[in-house]
Amino acid sequence: MQKRDAGAHALPCAQAPLPPTLRQVRERLEYAIVWPAIKLMGLLPRPVARAIGIALALTVFHLHRRLREVGMRNLALAFPEMPADERRRIVRGEYISLGRQLAEVCLFPRYTRENVSKVVVYSGLENYEKAFARGKGVLFLTGHLGGWELSAFAHSLQGHPMWIVMRPLDNPYIDALVQRYRTMHGNKTVSKDDFIRGLLAAMRAGEVVGILMDTNMTPPQGVFVNFFGVPAYTASGLARIALRTDAAVVPTFTTWDRDLRKYVLRFDPALELVRTADNETDIVTNTALFTSVIESYVRRYPDQWLWLHRRWKTRPEGEPPLY
Numbered sequence: 001m002q003k004r005d006a007g008a009h010a011l012p013c014a015q016a017p018l019p020p021t022l023r024q025v026r027e028r029l030e031y032a033i034v035w036p037a038i039k040l041m042g043l044l045p046r047p048v049a050r051a052i053g054i055a056l057a058l059t060v061f062h063l064h065r066r067l068r069e070v071g072m073r074n075l076a077l078a079f080p081e082m083p084a085d086e087r088r089r090i091v092r093g094e095y096i097s098l099g100r101q102l103a104e105v106c107l108f109p110r111y112t113r114e115n116v117s118k119v120v121v122y123s124g125l126e127n128y129e130k131a132f133a134r135g136k137g138v139l140f141l142t143g144h145l146g147g148w149e150l151s152a153f154a155h156s157l158q159g160h161p162m163w164i165v166m167r168p169l170d171n172p173y174i175d176a177l178v179q180r181y182r183t184m185h186g187n188k189t190v191s192k193d194d195f196i197r198g199l200l201a202a203m204r205a206g207e208v209v210g211i212l213m214d215t216n217m218t219p220p221q222g223v224f225v226n227f228f229g230v231p232a233y234t235a236s237g238l239a240r241i242a243l244r245t246d247a248a249v250v251p252t253f254t255t256w257d258r259d260l261r262k263y264v265l266r267f268d269p270a271l272e273l274v275r276t277a278d279n280e281t282d283i284v285t286n287t288a289l290f291t292s293v294i295e296s297y298v299r300r301y302p303d304q305w306l307w308l309h310r311r312w313k314t315r316p317e318g319e320p321p322l323y
Contacts, residue, residue, distance in 0.1 A: 057099030093303025131248035137203030143214030144306035146255035161186030
């Protein structure tokens with residue numbers, strides 16, 4: 001065998017590394033701000049952390065005009081008869097909800113199986129247990145409502161780890177930090193880029209997957225179904241997987257209860273899927289069913305849903321943009 005020139009072979013590796021790009025510098029600076037802020041808030045008493053989280057969120061509410069306008073526009077689409085003052089009150093309430101949840105996420109490392117009930121309590125746990133006992137997997141149908149980050153976290157603390165479908169954050173350093181918090185008690189994450197394959201594997205193993213399906217999608221990842229009476233391009237993957245695997249679809253939402261001063265993690269009975277001889281029609285029908293469930297919860301807790309997201313951005317062909 002011919003002997004290689006080790007020196008020549010090593011030359012490319014010896015070159016000085018390229019300087020970091022401006023994007024990388026920005027990402028590191030962002031992380032340098034976010035990491036100590038999260039750690040500091042996590043050391044504070046819970047009422048103080050919540051007060052700071054809410055104050056930060058309300059500061060953004062007052063300063064970030066574009067996000068306020070998106071929220072007001074969404075509410076005008078969903079509730080055209082609603083007065084502008086009421087829409088503004090709901091958008092402000094959503095910022096308060098986000099600030100409260102921010103504080104709770106920062107406090108994740110301090111919660112244990114023994115004390116998590118001071119923060120999150122169950123309702124309808126028997127519905128989850130019945131669905132899980134079928135052995136065909138469970139799909140949690142949920143959305144960006146209330147304390148959605150607490151749903152999987154609190155459930156895993158009680159001994160029920162699950163898979164979470166998520167889109168990685170743009171900043172990889174902050175994304176890694178958030179993933180550590182989400183998975184510190186056995187949860188696992190699956191990227192939206194590997195959505196279908198990950199769900200099929202989880203259902204075959206009889207596992208649990210949480211899916212936030214209340215965000216705008218882009219073709220060909222979804223179908224148009226009505227959301228508050230307005231066509232919204234919606235992820236159809238949950239319906240496809242449920243129809244294919246016969247997994248149980250359990251509506252699951254974690255909302256803030258003002259009387260209890262806690263979050264309530266609520267499991268509804270598993271949904272009855274519509275099945276006909278036309279699979280593609282069934283996908284649309286069941287996606288519409290799932291969306292109607294989310295809408296019913298948003299109507300019950302309008303100031304806890306993420307109105308700041310451009311939910312109706314993708315339009316049917318020929319329709320003008322709504323934003």
